[in-house]
Amino acid sequence: MVDASTRSRPAWLQQYELVGKIGEGTYGLVFLARSKLPSNKGVHIAIKKFKQSKEGDGVSPTAIREIMLLRECDHENVVKLVNVHINHADMSLYLAFDYAEHDLYEIIRHHREKLSISINTYTVKSLLWQILNGLNYLHSNWIIHRDLKPSNILVMGDGDEQGVVKIGDFGLARIYQAPLKPLGDNGVVVTIWYRAPELLLGAKHYTTAVDMWAVGCIFAELLTLKPLFQGIEDKSTHNPLQLDQLDKIFKVLGHPTPDKWPTLNNLPFWQTSRQRMQGPKNEISVLHQVVQTSQKSPAYDLLSKMLEYDPCKRISAAQALEHEYFRCEPVPGRNALVPIQPNDKVVGYPQRPVDFSADFECSGSQPPQMVTSSHAVNNSAAASVTAPRPMPQQIPLVSMQRLPPYGLAGQAGMPGLTANNLSVPRGPSQPPHQQQFRRLN
Amino acid sequence: MAANFWGSSQWKLLEQDEIGHVFPADQENGISPEDAKIIKIHMSEYIQSLAHQVKVRQRVVATAIAYFRRVYTRKSFVEYDPRLVAPTCLYLASKAEESTVQAKLLIFYMKKTKKCSYEVPDILHMEMRLLEALDFYLIIYHPYRSLIQLLQDAGITEMTKITWSLVNDLYKTDLILMYPPFMIALACIFVASAFQDKDTLAWFEELRIDMHVIKTITMEIFDFYENYSTLSPEKLSAALKKLPQRT
Incomplete structure (x- = not known):
């Protein structure tokens, strides 16, 4: 991108053409880049940069977890870690993923704020089925995601994998087979709106059921375009007890009772905070009204089984995939964004905002050392970045989780993007990525 | 996959000829296959004793030693000083097994047990080199x-x-x-x-x-x-002397 600094950068950087910055978090930054490797030339890659913590703690445990789990994961509905790079000069770590143009946060927001129409049944069902399919893979491999929320559910844009769901962000995921520490030990995680009631009531151990609760919340949000339980987080305390969030849940699902949830009395905060859980103790669920779905419909039946209070009775991902909802018309498909029915309108979703002014920031105070991965790339030509998509203006840089939204109306078939520069073919006959993996060392 | 050995990267087990060899750089220093074996045993014990001092579970030790042994199927002692690699393997394993040990605590015990010129930044740099040497495969079955x-x-x-x-x-x-x-x-x-x-x-x-x-x-x-269950001190010190001396 910049002529002068190109020569002082790690060798692996030469295999990418930086497009810009697409996100920022406490761990670091996320960039969009295009691969320059002959094997997948032009393919978009999301690169997550982890900053070295200042306290002398080395590589962040979040990055270690994400690498450790995703290095072994291989599933169509789980985000693909295509490469890991290290810049020894500034001790930063880069995780390269297949780029997904959309996520459920943006898709839902587009429907709510721009289109004002609900997401069609085929799309909802296909998205949900694929989320469950990926989750079933994770759970059967003893991985709990622990932070499922719409922004972590990615959806592929134009290309061979268009409309395919990818579960992303494994920074909080855990292997739960024989953990050395209780799984709740590192403080309660999961964004409060999608947090299961047993965690809010102080359960020490995570189970796969916490992920299913989050999927239930996401399902409802896909139906109504609004987060189901929007509690206000009490950040003043490290206590996992979140009364407002519990209150929001109880108002929709009714108060839980030890009758229906036998282990309720064992949960730390149920005993101590009962009095503080205000309001009339209504046991009746009004979920069907909130999601405006008939109690007799398969959709409602599945949703209510995901939002079952007792984690032991909550439906599993494997069971959910077998649910009647997925057998009745319209049946779910691989491309969630383009319905098979000719009458259904195809919605074009906006592309992720990109800050084109951003840089990998690789040039440290000392010249970066060479990095292990060696690719035969032509590094004489300075990479020039041409804007791949229409941009109304430059995005102001703000330190926040995602870049601020901007008014780019979604259209199908944006200029500048062709089928082969967005996503990568995958499946049984898919050598390019594996080659790339092996080449890493 | 993650919790299933056969679906994981680890099932690609190594053959005898992939692990017995001594790298040319080490041969130049006079390190024989026997020396290499002795150094690895000694360093495995070193990891165990450090782990005992910083109080981590046996599985963390096992993961650390597995990392250590994997590294030296690919790298030489000359390139990767085992006296730093061993504690750093424990450091990395403690993170992978959710029992993070602070680098400065490791350095403290390293200095306590033997003469050691390494400091915290050395561990942190080596951690990144180890990630690469391990090809970023970190899940180990025991x-x-x-x-x-x-x-x-x-x-x-x-x-x-x-x-x-x-x-x-x-x-x-x-x-x-x-x-x-x-x-x-x-x-x-x-x-x-x-x-x-x-x-x-x-x-x-x-x-x-x-x-x-x-x-x-x-x-x-x-x-x-x-x-090998008890290493002869002479053989051990002879082998360790062949490691590059750190100034």
Whole structure:
């Protein structure tokens, strides 16, 4: 991108053409880049940069977890870690993923704020089925995601994998087979709106059921375009007890009772905070009204089984995939964004905002050392970045989780993007990525 | 995959010729295959003793030693100083196994036990080099789980202690890189039965496993106890002297 600094950068950087910055978090930054490797030339890659913590703690445990789990994961509905790079000069770590143009946060927001129409049944069902399919893979491999929320559910844009769901962000995921520490030990995680009631009531151990609760919340949000339980987080305390969030849940699902949830009395905060859980103790669920779905419909039946209070009775991902909802018309498909029915309108979703002014920031105070991965790339030509998509203006840089939204109306078939520069073919006959993996060392 | 050995990256076990070799850079320093073996045993014990001081569980030790041994199937001692690699493997393993140990605590105990010129930044730099050397594969399966299950199945849980110690000792060999964890566990049960006159032959027969493999591992175990379970101080210091001296 910049002529002068190109020569002082790690060798692996030469295999990418930086497009810009697409996100920022406490761990670091996320960039969009295009691969320059002959094997997948032009393919978009999301690169997550982890900053070295200042306290002398080395590589962040979040990055270690994400690498450790995703290095072994291989599933169509789980985000693909295509490469890991290290810049020894500034001790930063880069995780390269297949780029997904959309996520459920943006898709839902587009429907709510721009289109004002609900997401069609085929799309909802296909998205949900694929989320469950990926989750079933994770759970059967003893991985709990622990932070499922719409922004972590990615959806592929134009290309061979268009409309395919990818579960992303494994920074909080855990292997739960024989953990050395209780799984709740590192403080309660999961964004409060999608947090299961047993965690809010102080359960020490995570189970796969916490992920299913989050999927239930996401399902409802896909139906109504609004987060189901929007509690206000009490950040003043490290206590996992979140009364407002519990209150929001109880108002929709009714108060839980030890009758229906036998282990309720064992949960730390149920005993101590009962009095503080205000309001009339209504046991009746009004979920069907909130999601405006008939109690007799398969959709409602599945949703209510995901939002079952007792984690032991909550439906599993494997069971959910077998649910009647997925057998009745319209049946779910691989491309969630383009319905098979000719009458259904195809919605074009906006592309992720990109800050084109951003840089990998690789040039440290000392010249970066060479990095292990060696690719035969032509590094004489300075990479020039041409804007791949229409941009109304430059995005102001703000330190926040995602870049601020901007008014780019979604259209199908944006200029500048062709089928082969967005996503990568995958499946049984898919050598390019594996080659790339092996080449890493 | 993550919690299934056969679906994981680890099932690609190594062959004898992939682990016995000495890299040219090390040969130049006069390091023989025997020296390399002794250095690795010593460093495995060093990891164990550091782990004892910083108080982490045996599984963290096992993961650290597995990392250590994997690294030296790919890298030379000259390039990667084992005196730094060993503690850094423990550091990385403590993160991977959710029992993070602070680098400065490790440095403290490193200095306590022996002369050591390394500091925290050295561990942090080596951590990144290790990630690369390990090709970013960090999940390691160990025989302990299978061992407990197999002992229960055979109805000889009273042998837990002796077999567990046998497994721990096998981390001083490269057997853990060559055989799947359950085979290691079985071989330890086999050896322990022989020692304690337990008749487990009928049980082994029912398992329908390849007894040749068990016997091969058994021979290695005997070789270890006969020749390496206590390192001769002379041999050890001779081997360590061949490592590049840090100034």
